[in-house]
Every structure is written in structure tokens, then in C-alpha cells.
Amino acid sequence: MDSGNRGEKIPLGSTISTEGEAVITVDRVAKKYCKSLKRSMRYGISDILRNAVGLSSHPEVLRPEEFWAIDDISFSVQKGEIFGIIGPNGSGKSTLLKMLNGIFWPDRGSIRIRGKVVSFIEMGAGLHPVLTGRENIFFNAALVGMAPHEIEGKVEEIIKFADIGEFINIPVRNFSAGMWVRLGFSIASHCDHDIFLVDEVLSAGDLSFSLKCNQHMKTLREQGKSIVIVSHNIPVIRKICDRVIWLGKGKILALGEPDDICDQYRIQVESMAD
Amino acid sequence: MVESEIIYLPDNAIRMGYLNLIRNMAKTFSRNPWLFWHFMVRDFNATYKQSYLGVFWAFALPAMSVGIFTLLKGAGILSVGDVEGPYILFAVTGMVFWQIFSQGIIASTSALTNAGWMITRVNFPREILVFSAVAQSLVSFLIQLIILGILFIWYRLTPPPTCVLLPVLILPLILMTLGLGFILSVLNAVFRDVGLVISYLVMFLLFITPVFYAKKVHGFLGLISDYNPLYYLISVPRSLVITGITGDLVGYGLATFISVVIFFVGWMVFHLAGVRITERV
Numbered sequence: 001m002d003s004g005n006r007g008e009k010i011p012l013g014s015t016i017s018t019e020g021e022a023v024i025t026v027d028r029v030a031k032k033y034c035k036s037l038k039r040s041m042r043y044g045i046s047d048i049l050r051n052a053v054g055l056s057s058h059p060e061v062l063r064p065e066e067f068w069a070i071d072d073i074s075f076s077v078q079k080g081e082i083f084g085i086i087g088p089n090g091s092g093k094s095t096l097l098k099m100l101n102g103i104f105w106p107d108r109g110s111i112r113i114r115g116k117v118v119s120f121i122e123m124g125a126g127l128h129p130v131l132t133g134r135e136n137i138f139f140n141a142a143l144v145g146m147a148p149h150e151i152e153g154k155v156e157e158i159i160k161f162a163d164i165g166e167f168i169n170i171p172v173r174n175f176s177a178g179m180w181v182r183l184g185f186s187i188a189s190h191c192d193h194d195i196f197l198v199d200e201v202l203s204a205g206d207l208s209f210s211l212k213c214n215q216h217m218k219t220l221r222e223q224g225k226s227i228v229i230v231s232h233n234i235p236v237i238r239k240i241c242d243r244v245i246w247l248g249k250g251k252i253l254a255l256g257e258p259d260d261i262c263d264q265y266r267i268q269v270e271s272m273a274d
Numbered sequence: 275m276v277e278s279e280i281i282y283l284p285d286n287a288i289r290m291g292y293l294n295l296i297r298n299m300a301k302t303f304s305r306n307p308w309l310f311w312h313f314m315v316r317d318f319n320a321t322y323k324q325s326y327l328g329v330f331w332a333f334a335l336p337a338m339s340v341g342i343f344t345l346l347k348g349a350g351i352l353s354v355g356d357v358e359g360p361y362i363l364f365a366v367t368g369m370v371f372w373q374i375f376s377q378g379i380i381a382s383t384s385a386l387t388n389a390g391w392m393i394t395r396v397n398f399p400r401e402i403l404v405f406s407a408v409a410q411s412l413v414s415f416l417i418q419l420i421i422l423g424i425l426f427i428w429y430r431l432t433p434p435p436t437c438v439l440l441p442v443l444i445l446p447l448i449l450m451t452l453g454l455g456f457i458l459s460v461l462n463a464v465f466r467d468v469g470l471v472i473s474y475l476v477m478f479l480l481f482i483t484p485v486f487y488a489k490k491v492h493g494f495l496g497l498i499s500d501y502n503p504l505y506y507l508i509s510v511p512r513s514l515v516i517t518g519i520t521g522d523l524v525g526y527g528l529a530t531f532i533s534v535v536i537f538f539v540g541w542m543v544f545h546l547a548g549v550r551i552t553e554r555v
């Protein structure tokens with residue numbers, strides 16, 4: 001995402017990216033959370049004050065009641081690749097996606113992003129309840145930094161893809177979860193950004209929409225966009241991903257071909273269930 | 275297409291250096307003018323469209339406060355000192371300027387926490403929330419200027435030529451409001467008590483600042499007012515709007531300087547706090 005106020009920004013001029021060049025590079029990244037609310041407040045103020053006067057807040061040190069939600073993760077996503085992330089609940093998948101989106105900073109390591117990022121993560125992301133579906137298209141475009149005229153030409157396409165009929169002119173707060181997903185995914189995926197992050201909220205869409213999304217993501221890949229998808233829907237992961245990573249307790253357990261990794265994951269889950 | 279590259283590192287904010295930081299802060303607007311517009315319109319509709327009385331709320335609260343004070347003064351319970359112009363005009367003008375500050379501060383404090391659902395999911399420049407909150411109080415101000423106009427007509431007074439300076443005169447007050455708004459919104463995200471306490475704090479400030487009464491020259495209250503930048507930021511524009519002359523220009527100059535400093539410091543702290551707020555909102 002083109003928000004340089006949260007990272008160093010080095011314009012690369014008109015460098016043409018070659019096929020297979022990494023658009024996302026995650027290098028030995030870690031992120032910690034605080035268990036206790038009161039301590040979290042104290043740490044928060046101390047970090048803010050230290051940063052305000054130019055001191056480091058020593059994020060690599062684990063203070064009392066803190067734990068690593070993500071611990072020493074490294075991988076890269078190539079241009080024109082669909083990259084899947086699977087793992088049990090609480091393994092750090094959402095945190096990782098949020099770091100790729102620039103919402104959290106890593107506490108160790110670095111993340112390098114080449115290109116503009118748009119995400120469709122978690123219920124309610126980016127859609128404003130009071131506005132209608134149509135108004136939300138413009139609002140969401142503004143949120144990801146697009147001018148009204150840039151999104152103008154795509155409005156009909158977005159509405160057609162979402163396929164929610166009359167509801168496009170009704171306030172979003174009246175939508176069902178599925179309609180929300182239809183509209184949200186439609187807007188995010190038509191933004192023409194280079195990197196698209198999407199998570200398990202996509203499963204709220206019905207079967208026909210699910211198939212439409214898979215097809216659309218493959219089309220985006222052909223256009224040279226990169227997609228990072230977090231999902232519990234293993235069959236879909238197998239079908240559309242180029243590479244898959246398996247996260248557990250904040251660490252990478254395996255990385256490789258979709259079928260391979262999914263098999264390993266399935267075997268482990270089934271053996272634990274016995 | 276120009277490709278941009280971003281690198282996220284721990285303690286990202288301080289690595290850029292202050293110069294880059296300021297440059298990035300300035301870019302907030304140049305890159306997202308439509309986003310600011312969206313938030314402004316949304317906040318405006320939220321305030322006025324869904325309420326039955328709509329725009330009348332902008333008049334109602336100041337009118338009530340001024341009404342109460344006039345009543346108490348008339349009954350001899352309160353003595354307000356020697357005020358410039360008719361008391362109601364004096365009080366309403368003061369109140370209208372005060373509203374920019376009080377409404378701006380209170381709205382900014384909860385601006386971040388109210389937008390929590392957006393902040394934790396979408397990456398957008400958060401300062402727009404605070405700017406939009408203060409812009410709302412400016413919109414109320416513009417609406418209240420209408421009452422002011424009506425009062426001038428009622429009292430058959432012509433506003434002095436210094437009235438044209440009004441947009442410039444309220445600028446320091448706006449900067450002060452923004453600066454404090456930035457700091458308070460960050461504090462509120464971490465300590466929720468701030469939001470609860472702020473309305474009382476603002477009311478307290480209202481009473482010790484000569485908005486409804488003339489400034490006392492002697493005594494403890496006079497001393498506080500001498501050093502209260504809000505006094506200068508409100509009474510100087512008020513004097514220039516009602517009578518056209520004021521004696522507190524030095525104080526006003528100092529108060530302006532303080533406001534500018536608070537504005538920059540506040541914005542910078544807000545900017546650096548960035549992600550820490552997201553984690554706690």
C-alpha cells in the first residue's frame with residue numbers, strides 16, 4: 001500500500017519487474033502481543049513516548065506478560081503467484097496478513113513490499129455500514145488511495161461481479177454476511193493493485209460465488225498480480241495456490257507444493273483427532 | 275507505472291528521521307483529498323441527517339448556555355463585569371469561538387476509538403480522523419455565525435471592518451484544537467478514562483476562561499486568565515468582531531506561537547504513535 005508514512009519509501013522509477021521477482025519478502029519476522037491489559041497500556045505509553053523522542057522501544061526484548069505471536073518467519077511471494085497460508089486457529093495467520101498490510105509493524109526482522117497492496121480481511125473490512133453499496137465502492141476506493149475518476153469506469157463491472165441485485169442501493173448495515181463478502185471481494189479485487197490479500201472471510205460466500213472468486217483470482221494471476229490467501233478451505237487451497245505455507249504457533253512448519261503441504265497438514269490434524 | 279517499495283521495520287517511525295517524517299505527514303493530504311472529503315461528509319451526515327432537529331442542534335446548545343447566564347446575570351446572582359457590547363452579543367460570540375475548541379477536542383478524543391473497526395483492518399492515514407472531527411466543529415461554527423449575524427442586526431450594530439480578518443483570527447485556535455486533539459486521541463486509545471473525563475475537563479476550562487464574563491484584572495482568577503492561551507485566542511477575535519479594538523495583541527501573539535508548537539508536536543506524536551494505537555484500539 002502506497003502509504004509511506006508507515007515505512008521507508010524508495011521509488012524505483014520505471015524498473016520493469018521480471019517474471020519471478022519477489023513482490024513480498026518476509027525476513028526473520030517476529031511479532032509480540034501482551035497478555036495483560038493493564039501492562040499493555042503501560043507498555044503502549046512507554047513505547048509511544050520513547051519513539052516520540054527518538055529512542056528505540058526495544059521491540060526485540062520480551063517484557064513480562066508478552067509472548068511471541070509470530071516467531072522468526074521468512075518467506076517470499078513472487079510476482080504472479082497465488083500464495084496460500086494454512087494452519088490451525090491462533091497460529092498467527094491473521095497477524096501475518098495484517099503485517100503485510102502495514103497495520104502492524106514487525107518487532108523483529110523486516111518485511112519488504114513491492115507494489116500497491118489491497119486487502120479483503122475480516123468481516124466488515126472497509127465497508128461503511130451507513131453508506132449504500134454503491135457509495136461504498138467510492139468510499140473503499142478512497143480508503144485504498146484511489147481517486148473517484150479511477151474507480152468510475154469500473155463501477156458497473158464491480159456491481160456485476162458482486163451480483164447482489166437491488167441491495168447495491170441499500171445501506172450496507174442491512175446486508176447479510178454473504179452479500180457483504182460479495183461486495184467487499186468485488187471491490188477489493190477490481191482495484192487494480194499489485195498485491196491482493198484475502199482471508200477466510202471469503203468462505204461466507206455461497207458456492208457459486210466461491211467458484212467465481214477462484215476463477216477471478218486465477219485471472220488476476222495471469223495479469224501478473226500476486227495474491228496471498230489465508231483459508232481453512234483445503235480443497236480450494238489445493239486448487240488455486242502455487243505454493244502453500246503451514247503455520248503453527250507462530251512458526252513455519254512447512255512450505256512447498258500445495259498438495260504436499262495440505263497432505264502433511266491433514267495427516268497431522270487427523271492423527272491428533274484420534 | 276512507478277513502482278513503489280515499502281519496507282516495514284521494527285520501530286519504523288524513528289528510522290526515517292524527522293525530516294522524512296515531516297514530509298510524509300504533509301503528504302497525508304496531497305495523497306488522499308477524496309478520503310478526507312468522504313470522512314467529512316460522513317461525519318456531517320451522522321450529526322445532522324439522522325437527528326430530527328438536524329441543523330438546529332448547532333444553535334440549541336450555545337443558545338441554552340447563553341440563556342442561563344443571561345438569566346442569572348439579570349437576577350443579580352452572577353455579576354459578569356464590564357463587557358464589550360450588549361451582554362448577549364458578548365456571550366454568544368465568546369461561546370461560538372469556544373465551541374470550535376470544545377467540540378473539536380471532544381470529538382477528536384473519541385475519533386480513533388470510534389473508528390477502531392476500520393483502523394485494525396484497513397491501512398489509511400489515521401490523522402484524517404482527527405482533522406475530520408475538528409472540521410465538524412468548524413462546520414457548526416459556520417452555522418452559528420448566522421445567529422451572530424442575526425444578533426448584530428437585532429442590536430442595530432455594524433460589525434467593525436476588522437471582521438474580515440475572522441478566518442485568520444480563528445486559525446491559532448484551530449491549530450491548538452488540532453494539536454490537543456491529536457494528543458488526546460492517542461491517550462484515549464491507550465487509557466479509556468481520558469474520553470470519560472474530557473467533557474468535564476472542558477466544562478471546567480469553560481468556567482475559568484473569560485468566555486461568559488469579562489476578565490478580572492486582579493486576583494487569582496485574573497492571574498490564571500493572564501496565562502491561559504485560550505483566553506487570548508477567544509477574546510481577541512471577539513473584541514475585534516464586536517468593537518474593532520483590542521489591547522491583548524502581545525498575549526495573542528504568544529498564544530499563537532504556543533498553538534503552532536502544540537499543533538506540530540501533537541501531530542508528530544500522533545504520527546509516531548501510529549501502530550501502537552492500532553494494537554490497542
